[in-house]
Amino acid sequence: MPLTEDDLYRTSTQYKYWSFTSAQLATQRETTNLQATxxxxxxxxxxxxxxxxxxxxxxxxxxxxxxxxxxxxxxxHLGAEKEVNCLTVAEEKKLVDTFCERALELGSFLKFPIxxxxxxxxxxxRFYLLNSPMTYEPQTISRxxxxxxxxxxxxxxxxxxxxxxxxxxxxxxxxxxxxLLVQGLRFHFQxxxxxxxxxxxxxxxxxxxxxxxxxxxxxxxxxxxxQKAMLALPKHARGNPQPWTVEQMxxxxxxxxxxxxxxxxxxxxxxxDAYFLYTPSQIWLAAHxxxxxxxxxxxxxxxxxxxxxxxxxxxxxxxxxxxxxxAHHTYKPDTLSAAEKEARDKLEKEQVSALIRKLKHCRDxxxxxxxxxxxxxxxxxxxxxxxxxxxxxxxxxxxREGFEKQADDFWGPELKKEANGTK
Amino acid sequence: MLQSTRSPASTTASSPGxxxxxxLSQQINDSVRHRFVIDTRPGHKLGEGTYAxxxxxxxxxxxTHLVAVKRIKKNADYHDxxxxxxxxxxxxxxxxxxxxIITLHAVFSTKSQTLSLVLEHLPGGDLEQLFQTPRDQLxxxxxxxxxxxxxxxxxxxxxxxxxxxxxxxxxxxxLIAADNTLKLADFGLAxxxxxxxxxxxxxxxxxxxxxxELLYGAMHYGAAVDVWSTGVVLVELCIRDFFLxxxxxxxxxxxxxxxxxxxxxxxxPGVSSLPFYNLSSAPPKQAQWRAWAGARLQMLGGDxxxxxxxxxxxxxxxxxxxxxxxxxxxxxxxxxxxxxxLLPRVPGxxxxxxxxxDLKRGAEGEGEGEGRVEKVARKLDxxxxxx
Numbered sequence: 001m002p003l004t005e006d007d008l009y010r011t012s013t014q015y016k017y018w019s020f021t022s023a024q025l026a027t028q029r030e031t032t033n034l035q036a037t038x039x040x041x042x043x044x045x046x047x048x049x050x051x052x053x054x055x056x057x058x059x060x061x062x063x064x065x066x067x068x069x070x071x072x073x074x075x076x077h078l079g080a081e082k083e084v085n086c087l088t089v090a091e092e093k094k095l096v097d098t099f100c101e102r103a104l105e106l107g108s109f110l111k112f113p114i115x116x117x118x119x120x121x122x123x124x125x126r127f128y129l130l131n132s133p134m135t136y137e138p139q140t141i142s143r144x145x146x147x148x149x150x151x152x153x154x155x156x157x158x159x160x161x162x163x164x165x166x167x168x169x170x171x172x173x174x175x176x177x178x179x180l181l182v183q184g185l186r187f188h189f190q191x192x193x194x195x196x197x198x199x200x201x202x203x204x205x206x207x208x209x210x211x212x213x214x215x216x217x218x219x220x221x222x223x224x225x226x227q228k229a230m231l232a233l234p235k236h237a238r239g240n241p242q243p244w245t246v247e248q249m250x251x252x253x254x255x256x257x258x259x260x261x262x263x264x265x266x267x268x269x270x271x272x273d274a275y276f277l278y279t280p281s282q283i284w285l286a287a288h289x290x291x292x293x294x295x296x297x298x299x300x301x302x303x304x305x306x307x308x309x310x311x312x313x314x315x316x317x318x319x320x321x322x323x324x325x326x327a328h329h330t331y332k333p334d335t336l337s338a339a340e341k342e343a344r345d346k347l348e349k350e351q352v353s354a355l356i357r358k359l360k361h362c363r364d365x366x367x368x369x370x371x372x373x374x375x376x377x378x379x380x381x382x383x384x385x386x387x388x389x390x391x392x393x394x395x396x397x398x399x400r401e402g403f404e405k406q407a408d409d410f411w412g413p414e415l416k417k418e419a420n421g422t423k
Numbered sequence: 424m425l426q427s428t429r430s431p432a433s434t435t436a437s438s439p440g441x442x443x444x445x446x447l448s449q450q451i452n453d454s455v456r457h458r459f460v461i462d463t464r465p466g467h468k469l470g471e472g473t474y475a476x477x478x479x480x481x482x483x484x485x486x487t488h489l490v491a492v493k494r495i496k497k498n499a500d501y502h503d504x505x506x507x508x509x510x511x512x513x514x515x516x517x518x519x520x521x522x523x524i525i526t527l528h529a530v531f532s533t534k535s536q537t538l539s540l541v542l543e544h545l546p547g548g549d550l551e552q553l554f555q556t557p558r559d560q561l562x563x564x565x566x567x568x569x570x571x572x573x574x575x576x577x578x579x580x581x582x583x584x585x586x587x588x589x590x591x592x593x594x595x596x597x598l599i600a601a602d603n604t605l606k607l608a609d610f611g612l613a614x615x616x617x618x619x620x621x622x623x624x625x626x627x628x629x630x631x632x633x634x635x636e637l638l639y640g641a642m643h644y645g646a647a648v649d650v651w652s653t654g655v656v657l658v659e660l661c662i663r664d665f666f667l668x669x670x671x672x673x674x675x676x677x678x679x680x681x682x683x684x685x686x687x688x689x690x691x692p693g694v695s696s697l698p699f700y701n702l703s704s705a706p707p708k709q710a711q712w713r714a715w716a717g718a719r720l721q722m723l724g725g726d727x728x729x730x731x732x733x734x735x736x737x738x739x740x741x742x743x744x745x746x747x748x749x750x751x752x753x754x755x756x757x758x759x760x761x762x763x764x765l766l767p768r769v770p771g772x773x774x775x776x777x778x779x780x781d782l783k784r785g786a787e788g789e790g791e792g793e794g795r796v797e798k799v800a801r802k803l804d805x806x807x808x809x810x
Contacts, residue, residue, distance in 0.1 A: 003584050011520045011585075032447060113618065130447040151507055152514060154614065154623075159503045175504045179536050182505065184448040187530040187538070189514040190615075378536060 009279060013188035018126055020276050028129050029089045036132030037086040040364045044084050047365050086362045087134055091355055096128045098352050099138040100271050101330070106146055110165065112155055114266055119191045120149030121270045127184040129276075135364045136177065143169065144177045152189050176374040191275075194265055194284035201284065202257040205230075205299055209249040216303055230298060237293040256292035264290060268328035278321045286321035290333075456531040458483055459541055461492050474498075474508065474611075480541070489544035490528055494537055508611045509538050515587050515613040516540075523578035525598065525608040545608070546601050548769035550575075550656065551594030554663045556769055563767050565722045569753075569760035572657055574605040579653050580745035582607070583646040586616045590627040592652035594659060603766040616645065628652060630675050631667050635686065636739045638676050640698035647739035650748070654734030661722045676702060683737050684710030691738035726753040 009015055020028070087095070100121045107117025123145040128138070147162055149155075159171045182189075207213040211227035221229070231244045244252070264287035268274070274283050289296040297315075304311040325331060329348045332341055367373065445453070461480035469477040475493045482488040498506040516527035526543040533539065550571070553561070575597060582589055590612040598606045617623050622642045628634070634651030636644050658666040667682065669675035676699075685707035686694045694700055712735070716728055723731060730753050733743035754760070 003581070008585055011518060013517050035447065113621075115618075130451075135446070147504070151503065152510055154617075154621075156503065156507065171502075178504045179532070180446075180448075182510075183452050183532060184446075186448070186451060187513050188517055189510060190518050377534070 005281070009192065012192055013190060014192045014275075015279075017186060017188055018276060019279075022273075022277060025129075025273060025276055026089075029093065032128075032130060032132055033087070033089045033092055036134045036364065039366075040086055040134050040362055041084055043364055043366045084362050085358065087132070087355075087358065091358070092128070092133055094351065095133045095138060095355050095359065096125060097271055098355070099133075099142050100124055102139075103142045103146060104266075104270055106142065110146065110150070110157070110162075112146070112150060115193050115195055116149050116153045116155050117146070118193050118195075118266075118270055119153060120146040122191045122275055123149060123181065123185060125273075125275070126188075127181055130184050133359060134362050135367050136180070136370070137359075137363065140173065140370060141177055141181065143174050144181050147174050148178060148181060170371075172371045176371040179374065180370070192280045194269060194280040194287070195261070197281050198257065198260055198265060198284035198287065201288065201299065202253065205253045205295070206250060208299075208302070209246055209253060218305060219302055221302075226302060233294045233298055235294070239294070252292065253295065256288060256295055259291035260284065260287035263331065264325055267330045268325040271330060272324050272328050274321060274324060277324070278317070282317055282321050283325075286318045286325060289318055289322050290326055290331075452531050455529050456533070456539075458529065459490060459492065460486070461539075479544070491542045491544050493540040493542055495539070497537065505538070509540075511613055512610045513538070513540060515582075515610045519582060519585060519587070521578060521581045523574045523605055523607060524581065525606045542608075543600070543606065545598040545606055546772060547599030547603065548772035549595045549599060550597040550605065550660065552769045552772070553599070554594065554660050558663065560770050561767055564758075564761070565724065565727075566758045566761040567766055568657075568660060568722055569727075569758070570763065570766055571605055571660065573749075573754055573760060575607070575653060575656070576745055576748050578605070578607040579649055580749055582613075583649065583745055587613055588616065588646060589613050589649050589652075591629060591632075592649050592656065593629050593632045594656055597656070599769065599772070603763050603768065617643070619643075630669060630672060631655065631665055633675060634739065634742075635679055635683070635691075635737050636697070638672075638679060639694065639700050639703075641739075642698075644739065646744060647742045650734050650742055650745055651739075653745070654731055657731055657734070658720065661720050673702070677704065680704050680708045682710070682715065683712050683735070684708050686737050691741075694738070724753075724756075724758075726751070726756050729753070 103121050103124055104117060107114070107120060110117075112120075120142075124138070124142050127136075127141060127145065143166065147157075147159070150157055150162075159174060163169045163171050163174055204213055208223075208226050208230055211223055213223055213226060215221055215223060215226055219226075231246070231249055232241045233244070233249075234241050265284065269283050269287060274286075278286070285296065285300070288299075300311065300314065304314060326333070329344050332344075336344075459480050460483050461478050463478055467479070469479050469491060471477070473496070475495050478492045478494065480490045480492045482490070495506075495509040498508075513527070513530050516525065517530070520526065525545065528541040528543065530541070531539055553563075553571075579589070579592070589607065589610065591609060592607070596607065596609040598608045600606055612627050614623075620643075623644060625637045625640050625642065625644070628637060628648060632652035632655050634644075634648050637648060655666050667675070667678050669678045680703060684690070685704050687707065688695055712732070716723075716732070720728055720731070730743070730748055730751050734748060736742040
C-alpha cells in the first residue's frame, strides 16, 4: 500500500498536537488567559502588600514619635490602589498577532529564508497558546523563538553575532527563555509549511497549460483535453470562458503563484490561526483561490471530480480558510484603494500602541526578569536533584584540586600559616 | 505596636512564591514525566557516553512495558543555549512513526533543565554485532539476510518519503528489538531535505559508509547518500566483515576508488567539478566491483546483486532510490525470506546492559560544540594533500 501525503501528514506532531477546531482554540486561550489573569492579580496584590508593610515598618522605626498617625493612614492609601486591568483573550491574541508580524520583519532583517522565519513565528504562536503575554513578554520571547528556529533549521548564526544585531540585547536575555520556550512547544520542533505545496501545484499547473500533465487516476480527460479546458477558463469568477494562448496562461499561472506566495503565504498565513486550523495544502489552495479563483477551481476539479461529495467539502474548507486569510489587515487585494489601505493601517497602529500601553500595566511582576528567574530555577534544581548535585560537586572538587595542583606546581606550595608573619 | 506590624512573612514576600501555580506547559511536562518510572540508582544505568546517560525504565501503569530513557548531558562547551544534537534527534524522531524506526515515546525535562528522551526498549543488539559474531556461534542464510534487508530498506524509504535524511546509517545504528524487528536509530545527524540551491555540509556520515559524492566534497546532495550507506551495510552483512574500511578520509577515497573505479565525466557527468575531484587517483583505477561481488556476495543471488549494485552506483543520480529497491522482484523471488520470529539472534542479547550501550554509542567520543557535524568536519582534513 503506497504512502500518501495524507498518511505522512497524520504522523506529524503538527497534526497530532497542534491542530485544533476553532472551539478548541478558543477554550485553550480562555484557560490560558484566566490562569494568567489570576496570577497577575495575586502577584501584584502580594507585592503591594509587601511594599505597604515595609512602608509601615520604616515609618514606625524611623519616626517612632508620630508612628501612630502615619501607621494608621497607610492602609487607607493601600485600598486606593486600582485593581489591575488585565488583557482580555482577544487582546492577548491581537498582541501575539502583532508580534508575529514583527517577527516576520525580524526574519527578513536577519536574512533568514522564509521557512525558517515561518517556523519561528509558529513557535511563537504555539508558545502563546499555553502562555500569556502578561506572563512572558512577547518581544523577548520572539527573539528567542527566532534564534531557536535558526538553530534547528541549519541557520545557526551563533549567539554573539545574533545579539549584535539588536541594540541593548545580551546573550543571556536571548538564551534564558530558551528552555521555557522548548517546554512550551512540548518539544515539538518540526513545523509543516505550505510553501512547498504551492510551488508543486504551480509547476503542475504550468505543465497542464503546456499539455504535459498526467491526469489523475479518476480523471477521464486526456492531457490534451485538460489543456484545452484550461485555455478556455474565464478571467474572473463568474466570468465567461475566453481563449488563452499557452504563453498567456503561463503568465497568468505565474502571477497567481506570486500573489499567493508573497501576499498570502508570507503574510496573513503566518499572522493568523491558519496553521492551527488548516493543513498546509488547505492553506496554499486557499491562498491560490484568493489569487485566481477560476484557475484554482479548475485545478481542484482535476483532483476530485466536482460531482463528488469530497469536492464540496473541500471547497467549503478552502473558502473558510480564504476568509480567515483575507480578513487580516495585511491582506491587500489590488481592489483596495490607497485611501482604504491607509485607513486600515492607521487603525491597526492605534490599536496596537494602546494594547502595548495596557500590557505595561498588567505584567506578571514575578516574571519580569527571565535571566534571573532562569538562574534561580537552575540553582533550586541543583538542590532538588540530589544525584546531579553529587556529580556536580564531585566534578568541581576534581577541577579545584587540579587547579590547586597546577598552582602549586607553578608558585610552589602555599606558605604555612605560622610563617605568615604578623597576622 | 512594633510587634504587631512586623510580620514574619514580609521578609519573603517579594520573591516569587515557590509553591505558586506552575505554567500550563510545566504541568504538561510534569504529567508526561509522571507516566514513567525510571531506575536512576547508581550502578543500574544501561550505559553512559559523553553525550547522554541511558537508564532503564517502564510505564508507571504497566511495569512490563520497558523503555530506555536517554538523559542528555549538559554540554559545557556549547555556548549557544541547548546543544542542537539533542534537538535534532527529538525533532525528527517525533515526526516518524514506523515499525522499523525506533519509537520515541515521549520527551520531558527535569527541574535541572535536562532533557530526557523516552525511547523504545531494544534488547537484541545491533546489526554490526550480528555480522561480527563468529560463524560458529551465529549462522544465517540468504533468507535471513533478505528479511533483515527488507526491514532496513523500509525504514530508509519511509524517512525519505517523509523528507528526512538520516546521514549516519551504519550497522551499529540499526538496533534489534526483542521480537527480532530491525529498528533504525540515532537521528543525531539527521536533517530535512534541503531547498534546491542551499549549501549543505559534506562532513557527515561515518567514514566507512560515506558515499563518493561526499568524499568528493559535494555541497548539494540528497537521499542517495543514505542509500549508499545502506548498500555498504548490506554488503557487510553478506561478507560478515567491514566492506570499505579505511583509517583516514584520504584512504577512504582510495578504498572506494579501488573498488568502484575512478569516476570520469562519462561515468558520472559533473564529477570533475566537485571540489576534491583533483585528489582522485592518477592513472584512473578500474572498477573491480563486478568481479569481487560475483566471488564474495553469493548470499545475494543474481537478483540481490542487481539491487545492491544499484544502491552502490557511484553517480548519485544513477543510484537507486530506496523506493525503487523496494519495488524490485528480488523480495518476492526465491529464496523466500525468513519469518521474523524465526530469525537468528545475536547470542547473549536481550540482556539489560546492551540497550544502553547501543543507544548512547552514536554520540560517544563525538561532538561537543556545534556537535558531531563539526567534529566529523575536523577529522576530514585535505589541507595536507594540496601540495
